[in-house]
Amino acid sequence: MNTPYYLYREEVIERQIQQVHAFFSGSVYRCYFAVKSNANPVLLRYLHERGFGMDVISQGEWYAAHLAGVKGAEMIWNGNVKKEEEMSFFLDDKVGLVNIDSFREIEQWGRIHQTHHTTPSLFIRINPSIDAGTHPYISTGNKAHKFGIGTERLDEALDLAKSYSLRIDGLHAHIGSQITDPEILAKAYQEIILLSEAYGFPAVNLGGGWGIPYMDGNSLDLNTLRQLTLPYLTKLPVLCELGRYIVAQAGSYVVKVEDVRFIDQQHVMVITDGGMHHFIRPALYQAKHTFTVTQPSQAGFYQLSIMGRLCESGDILASGIDMVPEIGSLLYIHQAGAYGFSMASRYNGFPLPGEYLQKKSGETVCIRQPEEYNWSGTGGEHYGD
Numbered sequence: 523m524n525t526p527y528y529l530y531r532e533e534v535i536e537r538q539i540q541q542v543h544a545f546f547s548g549s550v551y552r553c554y555f556a557v558k559s560n561a562n563p564v565l566l567r568y569l570h571e572r573g574f575g576m577d578v579i580s581q582g583e584w585y586a587a588h589l590a591g592v593k594g595a596e597m598i599w600n601g602n603v604k605k606e607e608e609m610s611f612f613l614d615d616k617v618g619l620v621n622i623d624s625f626r627e628i629e630q631w632g633r634i635h636q637t638h639h640t641t642p643s644l645f646i647r648i649n650p651s652i653d654a655g656t657h658p659y660i661s662t663g664n665k666a667h668k669f670g671i672g673t674e675r676l677d678e679a680l681d682l683a684k685s686y687s688l689r690i691d692g693l694h695a696h697i698g699s700q701i702t703d704p705e706i707l708a709k710a711y712q713e714i715i716l717l718s719e720a721y722g723f724p725a726v727n728l729g730g731g732w733g734i735p736y737m738d739g740n741s742l743d744l745n746t747l748r749q750l751t752l753p754y755l756t757k758l759p760v761l762c763e764l765g766r767y768i769v770a771q772a773g774s775y776v777v778k779v780e781d782v783r784f785i786d787q788q789h790v791m792v793i794t795d796g797g798m799h800h801f802i803r804p805a806l807y808q809a810k811h812t813f814t815v816t817q818p819s820q821a822g823f824y825q826l827s828i829m830g831r832l833c834e835s836g837d838i839l840a841s842g843i844d845m846v847p848e849i850g851s852l853l854y855i856h857q858a859g860a861y862g863f864s865m866a867s868r869y870n871g872f873p874l875p876g877e878y879l880q881k882k883s884g885e886t887v888c889i890r891q892p893e894e895y896n897w898s899g900t901g902g903e904h905y906g907d
């Protein structure tokens with residue numbers, strides 16, 4: 523296995539799945555996996571075999587789920603913008619359910635209904651105006667955000683759908699990602715479930731957003747969330763779209779130490795062969811991931827900055843106090859299973875990394891070959907020979 527690469531642990535994914543089922547036990551529920559968090563078809567197949575449908579954003583994510591053997595009827599199509607050519611693609615049973623994001627989208631589906639006389643099952647994404655208390659870039663349920671239709675305009679939205687004889691089957695809300703305060707999620711669940719009940723919808727989609735412990739150790743207390751929400755979760759069938767909670771903790775981004783630079787008495791820069799092109803969360807969201815140093819070379823603990831190899835000072839992967847690793851040793855950046863590889867790019871012309879799965883048996887298998895240099899990363903192939 524050549525570094526850099528992603529390594530996922532089956533045992534952890536299995537543990538997380540069990541916790542999801544335990545949370546919803548007693549209610550009628552269906553879980554969908556948010557493919558945006560990790561689109562590896564082998565993992566998608568694994569999750570599908572354990573009862574998950576798929577929540578996809580694009581034809582690309584749809585294809586990954588399709589490769590994993592997931593039928594259209596078991597997929598949800600989400601998205602802020604849905605282009606008409608994409609809508610044509612997603613007709614013909616390519617997707618079972620769509621979350622409508624806007625008034626314009628109601629009109630688009632209305633026109634499709636008038637010509638095709640059929641559409642996937644349609645839910646309306648509402649924006650309940652609840653602050654998710656998370657990083658602003660992954661907070662989506664506030665009035666200032668571009669997602670969904672304000673609850674106060676729901677009647678207007680339903681009237682618009684009616685004017686096209688469009689049937690709306692339910693409501694959806696996803697107020698953000700990495701939410702660790704159970705009170706906030708409980709408030710959102712309660713609001714959307716009561717609203718769905720009041721309007722007589724047969725089911726409700728609660729979105730995703732369950733937070734996991736990164737370096738700060740904060741995590742969502744599912745027992746508290748369950749206590750707060752069980753009376754509501756049993757009122758009508760619920761759908762959820764979890765991503766991070768299922769796979770984040772199962773994954774590590776594994777890099778090799780290429781250089782160790784002593785900045786001063788306390789501070790050491792560890793330069794690796796990875797970078798923010800593969801793992802952008804620390805640079806983009808200032809996310810703090812835990813890491814494991816293998817083969818320490820220096821006794822004593824130092825303030826380590828774990829850097830990538832790209833031409834950016836923001837190319838940081840992790841930081842914290844630890845022993846100084848030896849050049850050539852491996853470094854594991856943890857909680858990288860969600861929004862890791864799926865956000866990777868070929869910036870600076872580097873190929874995408876491989877992905878590996880460590881099975882419960884201890885065997886490790888390759889689930890995506892590392893890309894090779896084929897010059898396609900630069901876009902140069904489009905300009906002559």
Ligand SMILES: Cc1ncc(COP(=O)(O)O)c(C=O)c1O
Nearest residue numbers: 556696699730731763764765766
């Ligand atoms: C509509 C929707 N559903 C589900 C998710 C998954 O969120 P998470 O990975 O936090 O569970 C997202 C993430 O952005 C989303 O936008």
